[in-house]
Amino acid sequence: MAKIRILVADDHTLIRRGIVGLLDSQPDMQVVGEAGAGEETISKALAEAPDVILMDIAMPGINGLEATRTIKRQIPEIQVLILTMHDREDYLFQALRAGASGYVLKGADIQDLLTAVRCVYRGEVYLFPLVAKKLLADYLRRVESGEELASYDGLTNREREVLQLVGQGKTLSQVAETLCISLHTAQTHRDNIMAKLELHNRAELVKYAIKRGLVFLDS
Structure with missing residues (x-):
C-alpha cells in the first residue's frame, strides 16, 4: 500500500x-x-x-x-x-x-x-470541531445582523443535495454514488454551485455548507 x-x-x-x-x-x-x-x-x-x-x-x-x-x-x-x-x-x-x-x-x-x-x-x-463551531457562530452573527450570504435560494434541489454531501466531507465519487448520478454530472453540479455562490474551491464549499446549517457538528 x-x-x-x-x-x-x-x-x-x-x-x-x-x-x-x-x-x-x-x-x-x-x-x-x-x-x-x-x-x-x-x-x-x-x-x-x-x-x-x-x-x-x-x-x-x-x-x-x-x-x-x-x-x-x-x-x-x-x-x-x-x-x-x-x-x-x-x-x-x-x-x-x-x-x-x-x-x-x-x-x-x-x-x-x-x-x-x-x-x-x-x-x-x-x-477541527472547535474551528467548525466558530464558522457556525459567525454565520449566526451574520443572520442576526441582517448580513446575507450568497443566494442559497438560487440553487436547484439537486444542487442543494450535492452541496450538503460535499459539506459532509464526501468526495465527488461518493456524491455521485449516493445520488445515483455520474461523476461528470456531480462535477457539473459542483461547478454550478461554486459559480452561483461565488466560491472558489472545495474548502469554501464546506465552509458555506456549515454556515448554512447543512452539516451537523459533533460536540
Whole structure:
C-alpha cells in the first residue's frame, strides 16, 4: 500500500521533530521532508511534491498562508493541512481562501491530527470541531445582523443535495454514488454551485455548507 508522503513545516524544531516522529510511526505515512520557514517550505514542496503538507502559519519570512497560496498555485494536487495555535476566524478564512484543505489546532488530540492528515489526503476537507463551531457562530452573527450570504435560494434541489454531501466531507465519487448520478454530472453540479455562490474551491464549499446549517457538528 502506498504511503501518504508528508512535508512538515514548522519553525519550532522541537515541535517539528515531535510531529515527524509521530507521523513516521504510522504504517501508512512517510515524512519526506521538513522545513522551518516559508521559502524553504515552498522550495521543498516543489522539489518533493508531497501528498500532504502540514503547515504552520507563523513562520519566518513568507508565512504559512502565503506559502500555501504559492504552492497551490503551482501544484494544485498537493493537499495543505494547517496546524496552528491560532483559532481566530480571520486566520481560518484566509487559510481556506489560500487553498488549504484542513485546519487543526495544536491543542488537538493526536488521533485528531492523524485523522485530519488521512482526510485531506483522500481529497476531503477537515475542520477541527472547535474551528467548525466558530464558522457556525459567525454565520449566526451574520443572520442576526441582517448580513446575507450568497443566494442559497438560487440553487436547484439537486444542487442543494450535492452541496450538503460535499459539506459532509464526501468526495465527488461518493456524491455521485449516493445520488445515483455520474461523476461528470456531480462535477457539473459542483461547478454550478461554486459559480452561483461565488466560491472558489472545495474548502469554501464546506465552509458555506456549515454556515448554512447543512452539516451537523459533533460536540
